[in-house]
Amino acid sequence: MAAPDGTVGKAMDVLERVASYGGPVRFADLLSEGGYPKATLYRLLQVLVNQRLLTIDRATGKYELGVRLVRLAHQAWSQASLAPLARPHLEHLAQVTGQAVHLAQLDGGQVLYLDKLNPAQPVEMFSAIGRVGPAYCTGVGKAMLAFLPGEALESALSQQSFHRFTPATLDRAGLLAEHEAIRREGVAWDRQEHEPGITCLAAPVLSDAGRVLGAVSITSAGGGEALLAAHTGIVKDTAGAIARDAAAWRFPEQSKLNVAE
Template identity: 55%
Template sequence: MAAGSSDGTVAKALEALDLVAAFGRPVRFSDLLEHSPYPKATLYRLLQTLVSQGMLAYEADRGCYTMGIRLVRLAHVAWAQSSLAPIARPHLDRLSSEVGETVHLAQLDHAQVLYVDKRNAREPVHMYSQAGKVGPAYCTGVGKVMLAYLPDAQLPALLAQQSWHRFTDNTLTTPDALQAELATIRARGFAFDAEEHEPGIICVALPILSSRGGVLGALSVTSTTSRTSLDALEGLVPVISDIARTIAQEAETWRFPEEGAHPIRKKA
């Protein structure tokens, strides 16, 4: 669609919003301009529109932009209606209590992984993942297991959007290598992260699938090489599988939205 159309304006505003969010802190206009593809006047106009609509807030005393209260409200609604987190919360608590390790709940956000909830281990370990944070799909357990269960027609577009950055010596950095790994994952029903995203961090991950086989999300148990092994994590697959299946069943009752669906309860 041509620039200047309503869709083009909305897309630019959302890109500006993403840019502010990416800093993860209050950010000055000069910093945003340095990373923005838009000219100074265009970026300023987009930011002013977002502020006027409550999607951003401007702190005049510091000259910084932050997330707006309207955006926070919408985020809470989205979390409640379109996220697995409210459904999965008690089951994550149970899994965390049983295994004593870090538990992640994730969903695909286009070609990336969105961590929608997390439970820390009894002995917490510092790692990249946090609820609300976005991470790579091609080198995380939750990301790979969700990619493995997507329809074949969807996969090429998502692979084309991966960065293929080498985080560790174990990171898969080509589509061919990942596709071979995805075939193995689908055959056995679960994925590993064998220090592919962070050194010393390993996990086992299982998909959360609808009754039609659609990918709703993924569940993982994560630990470190200093206190466990991939073989030991594989031993947790039966309990993780049981909880993933329970979450999926409850999501079906809620009619969790797959493509084109709406998050409404089924009528009795």
């Protein structure tokens, strides 16, 4: 499945299977599910356990994801994503609009949520961070896709399933038809295309070179499209502010030079 990339690729594939299983898995389940011959699968699992990417419960013989992943993710989140530096801007956006705010990046053709603020129920947090969603029918997803250069867009589109979640969900053609407008307006709408009753307004976070870094959105549960439309300005401003901070962050590039030697 996908690009095996040698042993490492296979190991990651197995890891992914365990993850998508959603709970403790036995050896036999993974074996039947396809892919790898017994001995191979066995060794791959052993390596993954050794690396603490998986855990095995000696008693039941079931495999689970290892918490080492949580540690790595913490580092990824805090040093490689927009999240930490976007946080203050998101808080401002949430406060001004009073709506739920999302920050997302593209990952393998999907939208991956890196932060979420919900003025209504302040403590939820992590349950949302790391979650993924479809790119073709969410505000953040559409905002990012519309600004992707040809090749990258093609690659991203090839990974979309275009499942029809609601009557308003777009297909490939419909999605592409919107791109020009999104680029012109600088914002993307999700008008109940993913979940009935849920409307989002999103803006892309673009680097000065025009590269897509991520996207922010505000969400309304009541469906009030006009309500969100009134905030178009601040949504775009927030995305812009994040982009500016991101650029400023890169340039000084704290000198790692004089560390060695």
